[in-house]
Amino acid sequence: MSGISFFLTPHPEPDYPFDDLKENTPCKLHVPIGCSGRTLEASIAIAIPGRTFIDEFIPDEYAKVQPQVFHEGFESYIIDIPTPDGVSVLGDAVNLIILWHKNDIFFGLGT
Numbered sequence: 001m002s003g004i005s006f007f008l009t010p011h012p013e014p015d016y017p018f019d020d021l022k023e024n025t026p027c028k029l030h031v032p033i034g035c036s037g038r039t040l041e042a043s044i045a046i047a048i049p050g051r052t053f054i055d056e057f058i059p060d061e062y063a064k065v066q067p068q069v070f071h072e073g074f075e076s077y078i079i080d081i082p083t084p085d086g087v088s089v090l091g092d093a094v095n096l097i098i099l100w101h102k103n104d105i106f107f108g109l110g111t
Helices: none
Strands: 025-033 038-048 062-070 098-101
Touching: 025 062
Parallel strands: none
Antiparallel strands: 025 038, 038 062, 062 098
């Protein structure tokens, strides 16, 4: 060995706009389509700050949201993490608190 050291630098944690929330905030829930990184808006929701859900820590990539309405065609979209009551599709999750991937939560006017 030549005495050269290799250091592994950890990848920085992604910075999600959600992480800065201090109060419930309107948002849009998107679903990924294909593998190009494109998404479609599936629901209008409320983003809810906090890192626990029913006394359990939420996985870092997910956040609490409360869907208010879903767009036509997304009523049977299967959510990643079913609710404790077994709700597993978006159409049945209106007004419930569910977990949604932070990559797919959008704020503001843009989509």
